[in-house]
Amino acid sequence: xxxxxxxxxxxxxxxxxxxxxxxxxxxxxxxxxxxxxxxxxxxxxxxxxxxxxxxxxxxxxxxxxxxxxxxxxxxxxxxxxxxxxxxxxxxxxxxxxxxxxxxxxxxxxxxxx
Amino acid sequence: xxxxxxxxxxxxxxxxxxxxxxxxxxxxxxxxxxxxxxxxxxxxxxxxxxxxxxxxxxxxxxxxxxxxxxxxxxxxxxxxxxxxxxxxxxxxxxxxxxxxxxxxxxxxxxxxxxx
Numbered sequence: 001x002x003x004x005x006x007x008x009x010x011x012x013x014x015x016x017x018x019x020x021x022x023x024x025x026x027x028x029x030x031x032x033x034x035x036x037x038x039x040x041x042x043x044x045x046x047x048x049x050x051x052x053x054x055x056x057x058x059x060x061x062x063x064x065x066x067x068x069x070x071x072x073x074x075x076x077x078x079x080x081x082x083x084x085x086x087x088x089x090x091x092x093x094x095x096x097x098x099x100x101x102x103x104x105x106x107x108x109x110x111x112x113x
Numbered sequence: 114x115x116x117x118x119x120x121x122x123x124x125x126x127x128x129x130x131x132x133x134x135x136x137x138x139x140x141x142x143x144x145x146x147x148x149x150x151x152x153x154x155x156x157x158x159x160x161x162x163x164x165x166x167x168x169x170x171x172x173x174x175x176x177x178x179x180x181x182x183x184x185x186x187x188x189x190x191x192x193x194x195x196x197x198x199x200x201x202x203x204x205x206x207x208x209x210x211x212x213x214x215x216x217x218x219x220x221x222x223x224x225x226x227x228x
Contacts, residue, residue: 043218092157101159102157
């Protein structure tokens with residue numbers, strides 16, 4: 001099985017722009033979750049989608065949003081980018097059952113200039 | 114709210130030596146506990162998880178962890194470290210929510226392995 005695929009791998013944007021990141025889960029997985037990783041704040045949970053519905057949400061401003069499509073692929077959008085949004089954004093997929101492990105992608109490295 | 118503390122930012126060990134990475138958590142109910150490893154430029158890989166049952170959990174790559182409720186700890190151990198174990202290690206606690214869980218991660222421990 002192919003692993004979790006995140007595109008693009010690297011992205012450079014300027015303040016005020018918006019960005020969309022993509023995540024393709026492992027085939028058959030219905031849950032996709034997103035995380036932000038920075039040197040200052042560490043790894044933080046953004047949100048989780050299951051069967052096209054947001055099931056859980058972390059403590060991030062409304063500029064961060066996401067969605068999930070019927071094929072379980074997910075996108076994450078950040079509007080009005082700030083310098084502090086520079087981070088590695090990771091997504092993970094799972095079957096969606098509570099005791100199932102997460103499989104992570106390699107991430108999208110976003111730099112905001 | 115749940116929290117995780119990994120007291121050691123860096124740990125240096127010699128190849129072949131034993132390893133213990135510390136993790137303390139704060140959570141009001143029975144926690145879901147995890148250890149992940151991250152190599153540079155990569156995503157996270159699950160080493161092991163604890164949901165219930167036997168408090169000594171075996172994972173991949175020869176790692177194990179022990180859940181101690183009285184100490185709110187979930188320390189990761191390996192009897193003999195290999196150079197390829199050099200990486201960042203994250204402990205996480207999951208709070209049950211909406212049929213799933215919301216993970217909170219520690220700040221990570223960087224493992225350096227000397228030959």
